[in-house]
Amino acid sequence: MNFHLNYPDLGRFRKLTPQQVGWLLAEGVRMSAVMRPPIVMLAHGFKADDGLFEEHAHGEPFLVFPEAEDCIFWQPRSGAMATWNGRGFAVGEDLISAASTCSFDGNLNVFANPLDWLRWDRDGIVIVNLSLAFDRLRDVPRVAVAESLLPTYRKHMQPARMPELFVLREHKGAAA
Numbered sequence: 001m002n003f004h005l006n007y008p009d010l011g012r013f014r015k016l017t018p019q020q021v022g023w024l025l026a027e028g029v030r031m032s033a034v035m036r037p038p039i040v041m042l043a044h045g046f047k048a049d050d051g052l053f054e055e056h057a058h059g060e061p062f063l064v065f066p067e068a069e070d071c072i073f074w075q076p077r078s079g080a081m082a083t084w085n086g087r088g089f090a091v092g093e094d095l096i097s098a099a100s101t102c103s104f105d106g107n108l109n110v111f112a113n114p115l116d117w118l119r120w121d122r123d124g125i126v127i128v129n130l131s132l133a134f135d136r137l138r139d140v141p142r143v144a145v146a147e148s149l150l151p152t153y154r155k156h157m158q159p160a161r162m163p164e165l166f167v168l169r170e171h172k173g174a175a176a
Helices: 018-026 031-035 113-121 132-138 145-157
Strands: 041-047 054-057 059-064 072-074 082-084 108-111 126-127 143-145
Touching: 018 031, 031 113, 041 072, 108 113, 108 145, 113 126, 113 143, 132 145
Parallel strands: 108 126, 108 143
Antiparallel strands: 041 054, 041 059, 059 072, 072 082
């Protein structure tokens, strides 16, 4: 991964506890989905009003998913998702541009939450910032969307704004 300057030092996060790993396994997640790089980590804090993660020693436990430009944080009990620096679009976003994702009639899977994403062995993405969905996904040839996300996906898969349209009158002069 090519980390940027405003990227957290991953050493500040902890490994998952045996209880957390046990919970994930009991929920149908394979160990390979938890341990494969980048490894799922643990942080304590909360989601701030601006959508960024705020570390706090006595905060809720969040699972941490390191991405190329950001870290995505997910609190399993509440479902809250946050980012470290606001650049992250989705968990697993490197698959969007991977040639193998849509080759051989494959598609990019879009999951409703990180637990489903982990259950499917990280084969797809979980969108964190829906306002970027159109720009980030418009060139993907095939997308499979979780049924519960379909209305939200359709709502956001359009440009944020279109230019105002004017019509130029054509001058119809005599032919030379």
